[in-house]
Amino acid sequence: MEQLSGGEMIVRALEDEGVEYIFGYPGGAALHIYDAIFKANSVPHILVRHEQAATHAADGYARATGKPGVVLVTSGPGATNAITGIATAYMDSIPMVVISGQVQSHLIGEDAFQETDMVGISRPIVKHSFLVQRTEDIPSILKKAFFIATTGRPGPVVVDVPKDLTHPEHKFDYEYPESVQMRSYQPSVKGHSGQVRKAARLLLNAKRPVIYAGGGVIQGEGCDLLTDLARRLNYPVTNTLMGLGAYPATDKQFLGMLGMHGFYEANMAMHHSDVILAVGARFDDRVTNTVSKFCPGAKIIHIDVDPASIAKIVPVDVPIVGPVTTVLNDLNAQIDQQLASTDRTLPDATALDEWWRQIDSWRDAHGLWHGRRYGESDHIMPQDAITALYNATNGEAYVTSDVGQHQMFAAQYYKFDYPRRWINSGGLGTMGFGLPAAMGIKLALPEAEVACVTGEGSIQMNIQELSTCAQYDVPVKIVSLRNNYLGMVKQWQDMQYDSRYSESHYASSLPDFVKLAESYGHVGMLIEKKEDLEPAMKEAFALKDRLVFMDIFVEPHEHVYPMHVAPSGAMKDMWLSKTERT
Amino acid sequence: MRRILSVLMENEPGALSRVVGLFSQRGYNIESLNVAPTTDHTLSRLTLTTTGDDLKIEQITKHLNKLVDVVKVVDLTEGAHVERDTLLVKVRAIGAQRDEVKRTTDIFRGHIIDVGPMTYIVQLTGPVDKLDSFLTALGETEVLEVVRSGVAGMSRGEKVLSV
């Protein structure tokens, strides 16, 4: 059998897993591994400029491709810098394997140089973690790490490797396991058939149904099945922030995003529904508003691969634990059977007609069909900037975002027709996510258009990655909506703190982003005038091989609407503008 | 409501900290916790008492099951079961108290397992409420130190928790 050192085993295992990129940053405890990477010259390594960016890049890669992202960092500060990105991936259930160097085994616990208890510090934000104790265990541990990260409800897995176990002179047998069996880890593979039958019956008897689809539908590759189901029943669909693209946004059955900044018709339909089919969604507090007032007349069917997601926030009438694809297949089959055997009169066409008429009137009043739902100003409106991006990319780009108003505008105004195109930190809300995530996607899919929608606040949290993009030729497009404020913070301060802008303002100290981009060898564009917006955006996307930083001056006082009335509002309680509410 | 959860988990480093971390992270409370190896050296068994309504206990059980090191979880309080806690209590034993403590210990079927010139250590095993009553029954006696093992439990009859 082949004899490899621990460092070599890690590289070989990554090859055997078919890993396309390692995102990482070297340091003492990881140097044996880095030497093995150099010698093997097999799996390309992307040297980021901060370990947080390595995790976001791997995360973006994973979200766009469905394959696990891989990160390699050193011990101590390398490991702690990766924490934010691991937490980001954990909250959004993204498959990722993070390999961290650790001080030598005999030094663990002695407060050695660059020692930190990585397994301990990451414990609440990982799906699982391993501290390697014997070099011989490396292949099986990595096999398990990838297996755990990618199956069931996906998530990040940390593998912490003490330096002595990667020593080049200590070689052991290497064989990468074909498969894994773990008695303590057996994700559900099929939904309970009795529950599926109940769900079909409830769904077919609905008079005011809504399908509420989340990120789990995308992660579980269930978008086509969900779309089929919705279309054959002619039921309305709303997607969560994480689920955008799970159902085509330009389809007439689509109600838009729901939740705190969701569309009027989506929130109204949820509130007034009698049956909700929740698929791969988790009733987040940014969706439900006040839980005790959540959808009072609705019976809820909840499909999720994670049993702990079900009935965590709201009681559920029909829980179904299982992978979205098998459950939706079974549900479709059940619907066929029930339609064939019992009633061809279901679903109740008259009731459904009436429901659609109601929804359409909401759409007309304040929603998607209302025409322009926001005001005008002398400045470019941020919403128009997103529409220009949509037009310049034919609605087909991979769009990452940071966190803030720009994120919500992107979610509302870029109509995502395909899954895996909208890539944002929904659960943790991590500013600094956008650029490194875009980098990871562009590396994975060099032919695709990749845009990062950001704000002048967020972009500065990982702006150093402009250097990584220069080193590896990663021509992403940065659409920075500059409102000169931490805009989302300012919006809350306007609404709840009498416009006292405590620490949300920094206009006088912002860099010249055009020059900054140019100093890295990229293209910078200042876009100030309304009439320049569409042409400049087209021009930027015509520069196929260049990273373009678009510094777009937008109206600084715009707010994101609708916005849930909080605290103590229901889903239907929304601000529709600065002065109107439902 | 008080519940006793019995957990079989892989005897791996860090497994216990994941269980304990889960409780603090999600704001569940632990009343007592008892962990020890089983006859199968790859497994350890943990017994945990906690309180909560059905919904909370369901969530706790689901989250415990989600931990990759956890092999099985049962709520012993769902069925007939036995539970035992062990108490060691060191008391001031001087003068009349020496007899008084001995008498109370006998009534509760405990044992005096250490006799010092001024102190006793009493050992008592039983369900939690029995140990609590014993402590109350000590009355005037000065209690110097108390330690309890935490509850260990099993289902009655044929039901077995194993892999």
Ligand SMILES: Cc1ncc(C[n+]2csc(CCOP(=O)(O)OP(=O)(O)O)c2C)c(N)n1
């Ligand atoms: C790392 C991190 N720190 C703080 C916050 C809180 N926060 C949410 S939005 C926001 C403002 C973002 O400003 P900017 O990037 O300019 O976007 P805008 O809202 O102006 O579009 C802040 C500070 C966060 N989400 N992430």
Ligand SMILES: [Mg+2]
């Ligand atoms: Mg801003």
